[in-house]
Amino acid sequence: MTPITRPRLAAHREDGTELTTTPDGGVSGLIWLTWRQHRWTVLGTLVLAAVLVGWMTYLSMEVTDLWHQCHNTLCPEDSPQGHRLGGASGLALTIGSLLRLVQYMPMLIGVFIGVPLLSREHEQRTLLLAWSQDISPVRWLWTKLSLLGLFVAAVAAAVAGASDHLEHVVSNVSKNASMFEYHTFVNTGMLPLVISICWFAVGVALGAAIKRTLPAVFGVAAGFIGLMLLVQYRYPTLMKPLSAWRQVGAPDDGLLDKNALVVKGGIINYGGEQLSGAYDASRRQLTGAELERLCPPDNGAGTTFSCYVDNHLQQYIEYQPGSRIPDFHLIVGAGYLGLTAVALAAVWLIVRRTNLSAG
Template sequence: MSTLTSTGNTPAATSTDTRRGLRLRGTTWVVWRQHRATHWTLLAAAAVCAAFCFYQRQEAITYLEGYGYPHLKDGWADGFPRALLDQTRSLLGLLPIVIGVFVGAPLLAGDLESGAAKLVSTQSISRVRWLTTKLVVTALVVVASTTVLSVAFTWWWSPVKSSNIIAPWYDSSTFDNTGPVPVALTLLTVFAGVAIGMLLRRTLLSMVVTLGFAVVVQVMWSKVRTSLGNVVTVTTHNGVGDGAWPRLPENANVLDQSYLTAPGDLIGWGTCASDTEKATEACLAKHQVVGWSIDYLPISQMSSMQWLGASVLLALTAGITAFIVLWGRKRLV
């Protein structure tokens, strides 16, 4: 009898232990339960958006196959359904701001404003553990959702990435929504929002300040984006008339164009702009213009530029994270 009882209970006990082992426990469970509505909303929205991108990818491929994809014929871009692609990449470009405001800013500000942080400080758990658990759980959710969105949008955009007419790679709403950039940008705004909320201790005020900070980050990022690449310069000595423009790689991002003179100097291409062709030719002759000098970034540098930029953004995020932990360890409540 005792043998049968022991044998019958062992699998049940093992099964129970297994189920318990798969569940969140302790501080992680508390943090997840506290923010589960926000986290599930973010994950669900990412899944829906990714499914939409996958569907639109198939629609785009169906259209492009009518023009011989992957070797596209002339005129394929005229009827390409670009409106949805443009609208989607514009909306995705707002995600770092939206997530930073609605996920990052309230993360600690809400607890500090409601007094929940004081309650935590009276428990056996340390402040550092409580802080790091909140940051890690939130970071995992943000990374998972933004990675899914980045992969999905990149897959949708990839068939037309060689075009400089439809969603060129150097456009901010394309560059910032593919590769590691959206993940790094979102993490930066989220953790900055957490730090702002920790300092201001008011949820609404923290959200407003985080909004301003996120907008400033976007503006500054747009100014340094092109500096992440190695500028390529090509010059010609065939004049500046028809057919003299240098051959550039497809979808090259032209940063600057100048006239090249015989002594090797550069002058602005608008220097000889005139209403009459005769006046223009006289100006070109006067300055001894012999060709063009073009500075550009090729699409082949896109990946390296993105990873370099992402590493800078992640380094800033790491610094903010260290500040949150160090400040919160002694001054959180």
């Protein structure tokens, strides 16, 4: 009997944990191996995800109950329900914290599930043992990627469903909350699921390329924050914005629905030679100094707005209508899936070229 077909080989890692390979090298053996190596991470992730989903579901029910108490309309700010839903209330702060955790969930998945998949094998020099059995390194890779990837997808899908529902419920009870604002937009639809899968794959790729866990973790964190800021900056213009002229003080024409995203305009500023954002009747933009001479600040007396109306001042607004949210979800999601494909291709190439003699 050759070493390749021995019933079972056992080895101990440098940290004392046991790495055991299986006799047949088939899918069932790799399922057992994956569970053996990642069971504590899997169990910990399941517990945290269950707590997060349960907590968000409970808060959704509580906010919905307050909404019903106000007869399915916005609660007055001075009402008990309004105080409960206020921005500084414990309920609002808890909801904000949980939804921010959902936003950073993909980074945590990349750090704790993606990076160790290959970096730990390199650090503890167990690849030679794992890949010297009757299974190819590429098959070993794709099987473990599939198993952990399906686990990540299932957990992220559950969290995504709960966060999407909570964001919609919060939007119902908030006067100015738009589902198109970035911190809400990124927590709705399929995005938490897609982004989590993406950073799982990127974590695996960085772990395979760097071969050290800690530097790869820093790489995932830096890459996640950098890409998040880039998407936040660029996503409003992924489709050409619509534009409209609006006269100050005119009746609401319904052009900007609650979930619309204002890309440019909508703010009037005073001071100096900077453009103010206000246009006269001929649609010439006034400078801050010109606007101040025309309608001096009233320090809250209410005369400035009347001056805007009397002088027929206008605003030019570029915006994305709320009806485009599903399209933007698809565009951003496709970008993250493209990055996922690049990361998986990089992992495949790295594994194919790995020198087994070096462990």
